[in-house]
Amino acid sequence: MNADAQLMEHMMNPKNYGEMIDSDATGMGKNPQNGEKVAIYIKVREEDEPIIEDIKFQAIGCTTTIVAGSIITTEAKGVSFSRARELISVTLGMLDNQTPEDAACTEMVVLALQASMDTYLERKKDKDFPMISYIIKTDCTPKEEEK
Numbered sequence: 001m002n003a004d005a006q007l008m009e010h011m012m013n014p015k016n017y018g019e020m021i022d023s024d025a026t027g028m029g030k031n032p033q034n035g036e037k038v039a040i041y042i043k044v045r046e047e048d049e050p051i052i053e054d055i056k057f058q059a060i061g062c063t064t065t066i067v068a069g070s071i072i073t074t075e076a077k078g079v080s081f082s083r084a085r086e087l088i089s090v091t092l093g094m095l096d097n098q099t100p101e102d103a104a105c106t107e108m109v110v111l112a113l114q115a116s117m118d119t120y121l122e123r124k125k126d127k128d129f130p131m132i133s134y135i136i137k138t139d140c141t142p143k144e145e146e147k
Contacts, residue, residue: 007067010066010067010070010071010074011063011066011067011070014066014067014069014070015070015073015074016055016056016057016069016070016073016074016077017056017057017058017066017069017070018056018058019041019056019058020041020042020043020054020055020056022043023041023042023043023056024042024043024044024120024123025041025042025044025116025117025119025120025123025131026039026040026041026042026116026119026131027039027040027042027111027112027113027114027115027116027117027118027119027131027132027133027134028040028112028115028131028132028133028134029107029108029109029110029111029112029113029115029133029134029135029136030108030133030134030135030136031061031104031105031108031135031136031140032135032136033104033139033140034140035060036059036060036061036062036065036105036108037059037060037061037108038057038058038059038060038061038065038069038108038109038112039057039058039059039112040055040056040057040069040073040109040112040113040115040116041055041056041057041058041116042054042055042116042117042120043055044120047080049080049081049082050080050081050117050120050121051078051079051080051081052076052077052078052079052080052081052084052117053078054077055073055076055077056073057069057070057073057109057112059109061105061108062101062105064101064102064105064106065105065108065109068105068106068108068109069109072087072091072106072109072110072113073113075087076113081117081121084113084117085114085117087110087113088110088113088114091106091110092107092110095107095138100138100139100140101140103138103140104136104138104139104140105140107136107137107138108136111134111135111136112134114134115131115132115133115134116132118132119131119132
């Protein structure tokens with residue numbers, strides 16, 4: 001399946017979309033400019049380090065947010081927290097090559113993933129620790145075209 005077909009598949013049939021009632025932790029990524037947000041729910045298995053056994057996401061956002069959520073949660077499912085952090089780092093490093101709108105949507109999803117892992121780690125110390133939310137740094141306002 002080529003890249004365009006994969007993107008279309010994630011758009012038409014998002015993977016891992018929905019709520020996870022019995023999650024071990026939830027994290028939120030937010031865009032204060034337009035009110036969009038993404039929640040990522042994780043179920044964690046403890047081994048040498050925590051493993052994301054299952055993952056789901058919900059979004060109030062555009063198609064790009066849904067596609068990014070589908071792709072990123074698919075990549076994060078079944079991996080260790082350290083591998084998920086690498087995924088976040090690599091993804092954030094690629095945002096310079098995207099339009100401001102796409103970059104903001106993708107950043108929101110990876111920040112929600114980071115927030116869910118951070119919430120999980122904090123809840124190991126304090127089971128009543130509240131859900132962590134991170135706010136994007138990317139400005140998703142389209143720039144005026146040069147004249």
